[in-house]
Amino acid sequence: MNSDIALSFDTIEKNLKAMAFKRLLYSLISILAIIFLLSSGLTIAENNNAGSFERGISKFFDYPVDLFKEAFESGWRWYAYVFKYLPDLISTINMAFFSTLFGAIFALLLSLFASKNLIKNPYIVTFARRTMDILRSFPELVIAMIFLYLMGKSELPAVIAIVIHTAGALGKLFSEAIENADSKPIEGLQSCGARWWARIRFAVIPQVVPLFISYTLLRLEINVRASTILGFVGAGGIGEALSAVIQFRYGDEIIAIMFLLVVTIISLDYFSRFLRGRLIGDNK
Amino acid sequence: MNYAITHDITNEVEIKHKKHIRVLIISACVFLIYLIGSIIHFNLPGLAKKWNNDRASMFMLDIYAHKDHIKMNWKEPEKIDVRFEGGYREVYKQDPSWLIRDNQKKSTTVNFENGGKFVFFPDRVEMRNFPKTKETFVFKLNQQGKPYVENYVGKEELLPSWMRATENKVEVRPSLYERLQVYGSKVEVHRYELGWKYFWFDFNSPLEGKGFFEGIALMFDKNRIDPEISNFNLVIKEFWGNEIWHHDTVLFAMVETLLMAILGTLIASIVGLPLAFLAAYNVTPLSSIRFFLRRLFDMLRGIDMLIWSLIFLRAFGPGLFTGIFAIAFTDTGTLGKLMSEAIENTDKKEKEGIQSTGANKVLQHRFGIIPQIMPIFISQSLYYLESNTRAAVIIGAMGAGGIGLHFLGALMTGNDFENVAYMAILVLIAVMCIDTMSAKLRRLLIGIEDKNN
Numbered sequence: 001m002n003s004d005i006a007l008s009f010d011t012i013e014k015n016l017k018a019m020a021f022k023r024l025l026y027s028l029i030s031i032l033a034i035i036f037l038l039s040s041g042l043t044i045a046e047n048n049n050a051g052s053f054e055r056g057i058s059k060f061f062d063y064p065v066d067l068f069k070e071a072f073e074s075g076w077r078w079y080a081y082v083f084k085y086l087p088d089l090i091s092t093i094n095m096a097f098f099s100t101l102f103g104a105i106f107a108l109l110l111s112l113f114a115s116k117n118l119i120k121n122p123y124i125v126t127f128a129r130r131t132m133d134i135l136r137s138f139p140e141l142v143i144a145m146i147f148l149y150l151m152g153k154s155e156l157p158a159v160i161a162i163v164i165h166t167a168g169a170l171g172k173l174f175s176e177a178i179e180n181a182d183s184k185p186i187e188g189l190q191s192c193g194a195r196w197w198a199r200i201r202f203a204v205i206p207q208v209v210p211l212f213i214s215y216t217l218l219r220l221e222i223n224v225r226a227s228t229i230l231g232f233v234g235a236g237g238i239g240e241a242l243s244a245v246i247q248f249r250y251g252d253e254i255i256a257i258m259f260l261l262v263v264t265i266i267s268l269d270y271f272s273r274f275l276r277g278r279l280i281g282d283n284k
Numbered sequence: 285m286n287y288a289i290t291h292d293i294t295n296e297v298e299i300k301h302k303k304h305i306r307v308l309i310i311s312a313c314v315f316l317i318y319l320i321g322s323i324i325h326f327n328l329p330g331l332a333k334k335w336n337n338d339r340a341s342m343f344m345l346d347i348y349a350h351k352d353h354i355k356m357n358w359k360e361p362e363k364i365d366v367r368f369e370g371g372y373r374e375v376y377k378q379d380p381s382w383l384i385r386d387n388q389k390k391s392t393t394v395n396f397e398n399g400g401k402f403v404f405f406p407d408r409v410e411m412r413n414f415p416k417t418k419e420t421f422v423f424k425l426n427q428q429g430k431p432y433v434e435n436y437v438g439k440e441e442l443l444p445s446w447m448r449a450t451e452n453k454v455e456v457r458p459s460l461y462e463r464l465q466v467y468g469s470k471v472e473v474h475r476y477e478l479g480w481k482y483f484w485f486d487f488n489s490p491l492e493g494k495g496f497f498e499g500i501a502l503m504f505d506k507n508r509i510d511p512e513i514s515n516f517n518l519v520i521k522e523f524w525g526n527e528i529w530h531h532d533t534v535l536f537a538m539v540e541t542l543l544m545a546i547l548g549t550l551i552a553s554i555v556g557l558p559l560a561f562l563a564a565y566n567v568t569p570l571s572s573i574r575f576f577l578r579r580l581f582d583m584l585r586g587i588d589m590l591i592w593s594l595i596f597l598r599a600f601g602p603g604l605f606t607g608i609f610a611i612a613f614t615d616t617g618t619l620g621k622l623m624s625e626a627i628e629n630t631d632k633k634e635k636e637g638i639q640s641t642g643a644n645k646v647l648q649h650r651f652g653i654i655p656q657i658m659p660i661f662i663s664q665s666l667y668y669l670e671s672n673t674r675a676a677v678i679i680g681a682m683g684a685g686g687i688g689l690h691f692l693g694a695l696m697t698g699n700d701f702e703n704v705a706y707m708a709i710l711v712l713i714a715v716m717c718i719d720t721m722s723a724k725l726r727r728l729l730i731g732i733e734d735k736n737n
Contacts, residue, residue: 034550041547042608048540048685049603056600063598098322101315137715139674141681141688142708145695150343151334159326229590229678233692239590246594258591266586 070251081256085241089260091155092237096223099159103166103223104216110167111174118178129175135168144230158235162223170219177211178204210279217272224268228261345460346701350481352376354383354394354402354473358425361406364392373527374487382475394473396462402473408434409471414458417444423454423466431466480702486526491519499523529706534690538710540604541686544676545669545718547604548611553665556616560623566635567627567649577620584617593679607684611672622664623657630656659730666722673718677711687711 046053071078113119114128140161147157185203194202231239238257245253323329356364366383368374379385382395392404400414411421422434431454436442440449448455456464461476484499485491490509491499502509503516510518524532561567563577593610600606635652643651680688687707694703 034554038547038550041543041604044540044543045547045604045608049600049605053600053605056596056605060596060599063595094322094325098318098326101319133716133719134712137674137712137719138708139677139711139715141678142691142711145681145692146343146704146708149695150336150340151331152336154327154334156326156328156331156334225588225590228588229682232590232682242590258587261588261591262586265588266582269586 067251067255071255074252078252078256081253082260085238085253085257085260088238088241089264092227092231092239093224093264095155095159095235095237096162096220096227099162099227100166100216100220100223102159103163104170104212104219106163106167107170107174108212110171111178114171114175115178117181117183129172132168132171132175135164136172137168138165140165140226140230141233144235145233148234153234153236155236158227158230158237161230162226165226166219166223170215173215174208174212177208177215181207214276214279217276221265221268221272224264341460343701345476347705348480349461349476349478350702351474351476352380354475356392356404356409356471358469358471361404362390364404368482368487369528371487371528394475396475398459400458400462402462402464404471409464409466411456411458411464414462416446416458421447421456423456423464423471425468429468431468480529480706482526482528484526485522486528489522489526491522529703534687534703534707534710537680537685537687537690538714541607541676541680541688541711542673542714542718544604544607544611544679544684544686545672548608548676549615549665549669549672551608551612552615552619552668553661555612556619557623557661559616559620560627561649563620563624564627566630566632567653577624581617581621581624584613585621586617587614589614589675589679590682593682593684597683602683602685602689604685607676607679607686610679610684611675615668615672619664619668623661626657626660627653662729663726666726670715670719670722673715 042053049056074081110128110132113124114132116122116125119125119128140158143164144157144161147160151157181204185207186199189199189203227235227237228239228242231237231241232243234240238261242254242257242261245257327334351369353367353369354364355367364385366376366380368376384393384395385391386393390406394402394404396414398415401412403410403412407424409423411423413420423431424434426432430451431449433440433443433447433449433454436449443449446457446459452468454464454466456462456466463474463476465472465474482492484496485494491502494502499519503519505515508515508518513521526532559577559581563574563581565571565574568574589610592613593606596606596609600609630653634656635648638648638652676684676686677688677691680686681692683689687710691704691707691711694700694707
């Protein structure tokens, strides 16, 4: 009897050691792979870069320092620049806000078809999901550039590009939220004779709407960044202003625009986290 | 008594419900007003007007078709040549089967698949037999050297809608696949055909016209096409050096973009994790360090990737480093903040359990905290890898290089739409591959699907 236990302890220990060894091996392999990737990648980067890494590092602070110096020298005028670019900033934010809203509406429609618990036909669900995957996969810039080419410089191409990307990205999240909705409230309502609409209204919507809003807020933040970048390639707003002043090398104005952008992004971040925290009751 | 209570509750519920409805209606109104205002502001109804239909149809056509240019100068009508996409180097040495030269009549006929033909004569061009019209149109030059349509001088409005005669140019487009342009100096016919011709081997290659499978078969063929070089190497070299599709530059640019994303994310996670430990209150007792790191994360994150890439562009010049560091800096901030929050949210009990066995601080963190945060760390890193693949394309277009820059360049030249489409499809495939791979890895490593994507 005792020898049996000892034997089983032996096998347990053996298994444990084998497992630990396997783990160690996997960790070593992945660490080696990461080191290899890093070193070879950085070597490729070094070989194909216009300037070398060391020279770049030494020059890293030159540009920001120059900019700040210029901004400091311009004195009080600098504050005027901040206000000068405020309308551009508002236009960019509006662009992002509108496209997030529009995209969220599309995402909602798509997500209804992509949720297994609402649509019983698996082909429709798969089709809707693949559609969203494709919409999501294109970087906004690719779509925006093509539309910019096809319809000239305006804000519209950027809006279309962001709407397309947002519809795909949010649609996926929305459909997952719908699929993960607890079925017990629905059953409860069904048991007391509620109709389909009443079940949706009182059992599904209260569960998913806070999630929807919080995802949309998160998207809004991402889209403000995206619409700035799209402005940079010709879609108007503060991005275009930034690209112009960078070409003309107006250091003080560059700093003013960057300041506006950073303040916007940080305050948006805090604002959306605050709202999301209130909506879904945690601060993640 | 009971009734009264129920009544009160019912009343309260009804009042609340009314309030709820009012708020809902008001917000719906605000929402609608904003939507309508914005639709007017962004000029969505003007979309149709702005939409450049010619450009769009050319763009679409170029994506799935290729064309041959047949050109005749009025001054030397005997010299008619056929060029692939009108390129300078891509002149057909042998006439394609649809081009028939008749030396006695001094005519050259371009046949189309729908039976229509354009016939070149030294003094005129005829359009015959197109399914759209039975009429034969004749295009000539007048005394001043301006093109005109015979029998329609002064009656240009009677011409069919797909024909346009202006002072210096007559343009004929019976369908998307045929096009004739008559100028004072030359006549040009574009003949479209479906497909991406010369995708595998280019026009001047010894393997011209071979398909993918033929290429593969040739690789293992013993009879050398070029005695200097083995077939295997020849096929690779010719494919790689394709002058029309530029496989070498495009594919290398794609690899560069992927490298940017992967290395940027890798550096961000390697740097971000230790910093996150230092920024968590249950690991670092010193509040000054924590405060400093928190603000650092905020700064890294708040300065957008766009601004970082502009700064790095100045320091490193266009190239991989710009992209890698722009991504790494932004995401160090994001990952650091996320991970420090995750570390703070870990269960205390595991750490205490390990402490009770007498383990030192490092071991406590190693076995008490890391196993708890590892799934979050891996899934977040993979998620950022996905979104950074897209971001790397975008940063590339802003000047950091890679496929983004090539894409922008091809789009700006405005006539190589098949290359634009090729790169767009390549980006789509790469992004989808990375997405699927990271989803697989995530499932493999942590066993559950992450929903934060």
